[in-house]
Amino acid sequence: MADESALRTVDVARESGYSVQQVRDLERLGVIPAATRSGNGYRAYAPVHVRALRAYRGLAGAVGPVAARQLMADLWTRTVTEAAAAISAVHVGLARERDEVLRAQQALWAIESEATAHHGAVETEAARQGAAEGADTMTITELAAALGVRTSTLRFWEREGLVAPERVTSLRARRYDASAIGAARIVAALRGSGYGIPAVRDIIDSLHSLHSLQEGGGPERVRHILAERLDRIAARSVELLRAGADLAAVLDSLTPARAPAPA
Template structure:
């Protein structure tokens, strides 16, 4: 493939690893900019189209195909500076997911410690519903839904019944968030969280071991997604190089 030469659809398919129909579909969805049409109506692509399709593949592995399609389509409307910030946000998002799973592991340790010593073992301060939602990256309505489902029970203070979460509730919320992020439905989460607070389950080790295994698997998946994002790095850089420079 020589830079500066127009590429046919079949050339782009071969170089990117997609089928000819997939190349056309991804162009239609805005993952790559529209190809120039020659006088005879055939599409004429450039090497940037190939790099964009490769970048999309890595992004799809990192954040999912739907989000990746939306992100790539948005990049073509941005300046280099704006697009670079968007990609940086993806890295930050993965780092935040990892941090939340690590905090869930700490919360699991606190629950086990509390059961073993029959005392409080929290290290977090109390939080309002707004503070906890922001810490977990969820909406306050999500926390209220978890409350209705019996997954996370806050304290209530003042005549306005404002919610405030103590260390135990914060720990439970972190574990619930990690389980939901791992794809577990509400009934399964209720079963798992319930087993954590069952002394019989704690003695058998089933509840904590099950959560511990889920959290480790989630960390592994986040690590694999981070590798996919890094693998897309050079191709994303090529896409950004083709964009409009930052405005003065």
């Protein structure tokens, strides 16, 4: 007797909002587990397949389709504890992105403050806070870790004239002062917003031009970019939250966490 609770491919497509072909493709990619086969050879899905596809849609909005496919395929091989940790890491990653953009905004305020000081202007409280944050120098390893990039990326930015570290000790080790750290934060935010190296170089150059500052071109442009990036991060966070209930259903279908062996 056929399982009346089983869903056909067309049922899953209708409930998930994907096409029949997309459902098959996502099954092939491991986003959803393989369907069982009925006696006549047709695919038979369960409600968890629909929840998994909805979860994938939210994850794709939060981290992009490639990362979402990798994460969903990985979840099916994990215990509940491991899968929950992987999903929590996505939330942490978005929070880190948001924090870095906020630090880039503070760095921008500090750069503007330094420039306006040359014109006899008084620093704003926000600018003073931005200048104070990270006032200590950083090594290339420390700065790379703070920005979530590789040390080779910082060296590349240096070669491209985007960030200028100080060099100290007989080994010519790189150290970054507050100004360089601020510039690196802005570069990281601009690159994260999809700007190419030439465009980033133009923007960074404009930030250090007092004439540009008087016209409001460089800083105003960066302010707009950073605000847009914060908006996009917020939208991605909402997509992740929207996927929450469906992700929970996926986790409920996984193997329970393994109990530790008795001592």
